[in-house]
Amino acid sequence: MSKQKFTGLSSVALHAAGHDNADYSHITPIYATSTFTFDTAQQGMERFAGDDKTKIYSRWGNPTFTAAEKTIEALESFNIFNADGTPLKLKALLHSSGQAAMTTLFMSNLKTGDTVLSHYSLYGGTYELFHKVLADNGIQVIIADLRDLNVVEDTIKQNKIKLIHIETPANPTIQCVDIEAVTKIAKQHNIIVSVDNTFATPYLQQPFKYGVDFVFHSTTKFLNGHGTAIGGVLLGKDLEFMKTKAWKWHVLLGGNSNPFDAFLLTNGLKTLELRMEKHCSNAMLVAKFLEQHPAIEQVNYTGLTSHPDYKTSQKQMRHPGAVMSYELKGGIEAGKKFIDKLQVCVRAISLGTLDTLVSHPASMSHMSVAKEERIKFGITDGLIRMSVGIENIEDILNDLEQALK
Numbered sequence: 001m002s003k004q005k006f007t008g009l010s011s012v013a014l015h016a017a018g019h020d021n022a023d024y025s026h027i028t029p030i031y032a033t034s035t036f037t038f039d040t041a042q043q044g045m046e047r048f049a050g051d052d053k054t055k056i057y058s059r060w061g062n063p064t065f066t067a068a069e070k071t072i073e074a075l076e077s078f079n080i081f082n083a084d085g086t087p088l089k090l091k092a093l094l095h096s097s098g099q100a101a102m103t104t105l106f107m108s109n110l111k112t113g114d115t116v117l118s119h120y121s122l123y124g125g126t127y128e129l130f131h132k133v134l135a136d137n138g139i140q141v142i143i144a145d146l147r148d149l150n151v152v153e154d155t156i157k158q159n160k161i162k163l164i165h166i167e168t169p170a171n172p173t174i175q176c177v178d179i180e181a182v183t184k185i186a187k188q189h190n191i192i193v194s195v196d197n198t199f200a201t202p203y204l205q206q207p208f209k210y211g212v213d214f215v216f217h218s219t220t221k222f223l224n225g226h227g228t229a230i231g232g233v234l235l236g237k238d239l240e241f242m243k244t245k246a247w248k249w250h251v252l253l254g255g256n257s258n259p260f261d262a263f264l265l266t267n268g269l270k271t272l273e274l275r276m277e278k279h280c281s282n283a284m285l286v287a288k289f290l291e292q293h294p295a296i297e298q299v300n301y302t303g304l305t306s307h308p309d310y311k312t313s314q315k316q317m318r319h320p321g322a323v324m325s326y327e328l329k330g331g332i333e334a335g336k337k338f339i340d341k342l343q344v345c346v347r348a349i350s351l352g353t354l355d356t357l358v359s360h361p362a363s364m365s366h367m368s369v370a371k372e373e374r375i376k377f378g379i380t381d382g383l384i385r386m387s388v389g390i391e392n393i394e395d396i397l398n399d400l401e402q403a404l405k
């Protein structure tokens with residue numbers, strides 16, 4: 001195996017973007033500009049013809065986007081090697097939101113008549129994109145329990161599947177799909193595999209290790225880490241596809257990022273490892289506290305051996321993450337009272353911010369999923385989702401204790 005420059009992800013996050021700018025600015029500047037100048041017509045022609053489309057027009061690219069893209073490419077490919085021993089190379093495309101990145105992913109890979117296979121308990125926006133936008137364009141989606149490999153095999157045998165989309169851990173029940181096992185089956189049938197790595201981040205889980213084709217993130221969450229911007233990124237290992245078709249769709253659908261949000265993202269990425277360590281160690285303590293609390297019916301967190309996907313999470317993740325869900329004894333009424341009493345934890349949807357966020361999926365993020373579907377996926381009326389922050393742990397536990405009284 002060839003040796004990589006850095007031994008850990010913090011060094012990668014700090015140095016991958018480099019300092020490549022004409023004014024020797026240490027931090028990549030916010031290039032707040034819609035367009036870029038050419039010294040000569042010849043130079044303009046060369047930029048259009050070249051691989052690097054960043055200095056033409058900001059819908060096509062911008063150096064502030066490039067800094068974030070380079071950093072995320074380096075994080076997702078860290079210490080992964082091709083069969084010939086060369087380091088894996090990825091291409092990232094920064095988008096205005098996670099939904100925009102997902103749109104590029106699906107629109108550039110699928111067409112009318114194609115079938116996608118995915119699983120239970122997806123992010124609400126993904127579920128709706130499948131069942132509303134893709135369905136309206138004649139793309140069928142089959143939802144099955146991909147944690148059962150026999151189901152994966154059978155579904156592939158009975159249907160012509162073009163793409164398998166995995167979200168692991170999944171929102172909000174923290175179900176985990178075995179990326180390696182599903183990808184192995186998919187590749188025997190020439191099926192494209194994409195992974196939503198939003199909950200895990202490349203610090204906890206690197207899907208490209210298992211041969212997947214695309215990784216997608218809502219950078220809004222742990223990658224930005226501070227809750228300051230909406231954003232998304234699509235990464236692919238087929239560099240030609242990423243530079244041609246995926247890039248074309250991205251540019252034509254108009255899902256470009258903006259320089260300020262990209263700057264905030266690159267800054268946030270620098271502390272990914274530090275933040276994730278603290279988020280995850282706090283989350284484990286919160287899960288253990290809740291699990292033994294008499295007012296709690298059930299806790300969904302893959303760091304607990306009681307979670308059905310504990311083993312899968314241990315296999316493919318460095319730590320089980322910082323998002324969990326739980327159900328109070330007394331269901332929805334008890335849950336509402338609990339949420340209203342919180343004084344430190346913040347009532348808000350979203351996740352991956354520095355502070356602890358608490359939400360109620362049935363009435364918020366998953367409101368547009370039909371009730372019977374929701375219940376089937378484990379998103380019960382009383383379920384509470386929590387993204388554990390980096391507060392001093394005693395303050396989170398004290399807040400939960402007083403709210404559960």
Ligand SMILES: *Cc1c(COP(=O)(O)O)cnc(C)c1O
Binds near residue numbers: 123171217230
């Ligand atoms: C938030 C989220 C998305 C959508 O991303 P936006 O940035 O809100 O567009 C997709 N998948 C998961 C798992 C998410 O948490």
